[in-house]
Amino acid sequence: MVNSSTSLRRAAGIFIPLLGLLLSGCAVGPDYLVPRLALPASWSSSGAETPVRPAELARWWERLGDQELNALVEEAVAGNLDVASAKAAVREARASERQTRASLLPSVDGSSSASRQKSQGEVGNQFKGGFDASWELDLFGGNARSAEAARYATQAADEELRATLLTLVGDVASNYVAARGYQARMALARQTATSQRETAELTRKKFEAGSASAVDVSNAEGQAASTEANLPDLTTAYAEAVHRLAVLTGRAPAELDARLNKRGPIPRPRKPVPTGLPADLLVNRPDVREAERQYAQATAKIGVAAANRYPSVSLSGALDTTASKVGDLGKSSSISWSFGPSLSVPIFNGGELAAAQEVAEASRDQYFVAYKAAVLGALEDVENAIVAYRQERVKNTKLAASAQSYRRAAELARSLYESGSSSFLDVLDAERSLYSAEDSLLTSTVAIADNYITLNKALGGGWDGIVDASKPEVVDTNTGPRLRTASTN
Known part of the structure; x- marks a missing residue:
């Protein structure tokens, strides 16, 4: 006959390894691996204007050499509402991750009660206090997969914030360049119209002297008016660009009017733009990194759905103490306790859980395709931008030569006209051609910067600076327990 101590040791030898297995658990569903995509070895359009060396992306807008633009970028990062919304999304994702990770830990609740009762003719008090604890053992890793998915979601939210900032900086720079371009074109239109008015006045004097026709006078005045007619559209476009800049910085639309009213030069890059290698986009583009993190999150969710198809085990326990006086709860009281596991096994659910796993797998496939599409889109963006930047610089050189030639032609034609030759x-x-060439040159200069x-x-x-996403937009006050009052709304 086996004695009790031997039985106890045998039970412990079986129970302890079993408990260790239960606590360590296992994992179901696919483990996430960063996908390897076939990328080009180099850019097909690289050349002298876009040398293949590591991209210089840190504060790239400062290489345009405009202090006003630099200040507006700083102000936009601090005040833009889209950035504020992205920060709130980051805080939400971080809180959701903490909430999900809490499911991996035991939960403990305390309870207490007091009652006065009559039993067998005697009246007495009864005080009761206790604790209830429960812990779902993550046998098949469903909770761990949920925490993994939440972690990827937080990382995706971080990348979304960076993508929002990238878009913001680009929009501020583009609208600022556009505003300076419209200012330059308005100045050109006014200057040209003034010159054309002078030509019209000269033509009128020649008409009065009998050396010009009324047709010449009408044509001269008509051309000046036609040039002046461009001003309203340019003024409207300029105002829209300035208003957009104000909103991008978190201001009312008209708040930058006075500040930007003074004309400034059109920003122009002075140095070639190194492009690095196509593979660098996987690291440098926040939208690509976000798509990859979303793919990882979707992969982890397959494990959550798969774990739901397996049994779940929970450990629960309770400790209660009862006494007739509050002071006796810890000493002269009756104590009761309970402890034990509970098992839940899915037996029949009409294929619901299997279908849920298939849904998760199909969702994962969609995010994988979205990631590949993000990479291809990024490659396309760079290739197109390289070609556009290079060709616009070539175009600008030709337009500059054209404007210079038309300027000489206009000066010569006016001189010969004044002398009657x-x-x-x-x-x-000549004047019409000169205005068109100079306006095209300004438009091309804006296009180079854009x-x-x-x-x-x-x-x-x-x-690439520090962005604090921890501060809430709305700071609540008086949130503790208090008497409820009637709403004043």
Whole structure:
């Protein structure tokens, strides 16, 4: 016959390893692996304007050499509402992750009660206090997979914040460049119209002297008016760009009007833009990193759905103490306790749990495709931006030569007209061509800066400074327990 101590040792030898297995658990569902994608070895459009060396993305906008632009970027990062919303999403994701991770730990609740009762003719008090504890053993890793998915969701929210900042910096730079471009084009239109008015006045004097026709006078005045007619559209476009800048910085639309009213030069990049290698986009582009984290999150959710198809075990326990006086609860009281596991096994659910796992797997596939699409889109963005930046610089050089030639032609035509050696039609055509060439040159100069901005955005250049996402937008007060009052709303 086996004695009790031997039985106890045998039971312990079986129970302790079993408990260790229960506590360590196992994992179901696929383990996430970062996908390996086939990427080009180099950019097909790289050249002298875009040398293949590591991209210089840190505060790239400062290389435009405009202090006002630098200040506006700083103000936008601090005040933009989209950034504030992305920060709140980060706080939400972090709190959700903490909430999910809490499911891995035991929960303990305390309870107490007091009653006065009559039994067998005697009246007495009864005080009761106790604790209840429960712990779901994560046998198949469902809770761990949930925590894993929540961690990936937090990382995706961080990348969404960085993507919002990248877009913001690019939008501020683009609208600022556009505003300076409209200012330059308005100044050109006014200057050209003034010159054309002077030509019209000269033509009128020639008409009065009998050396010009009324047709020449009408054509001269009509051309000046046509040039002046461009001003309303340019003024509207300028106002829209400035209003957009104000809103991007978190201000009312008109708050930057006076500040930007003074004309400034169109920012222009001075140095080539290094592009690095296509594989760098996997690290530099926040939208690509976000898509990859979302794919990882979807993969972890398959494990959650798969774990729901397996048995679950919970440990629960309770400790209660009862006494007739409060002071006796810890000494002269009756104590009761209970402890034990509970097992839940899915037996029949009509295929619901299997279908839920298939849903998770299909969702994972969609996020994988979305990640591949994000990578391809990023490659396309860079290739297009490289071509646009290079070709616009070539175009700008030709337009500068064109404007210079038309400027000489206009000066010569006006000089010959004043001396009576040329017809007014030569002056009319020369002035019209000159204005068109100079306006096109200004538009191209804006396009160069805009393509520079687009290229840096495509390469993943955004805000790389510290962004504190921990501060709430709304600070609640008087949130503790208090008497409820009638709503005043």
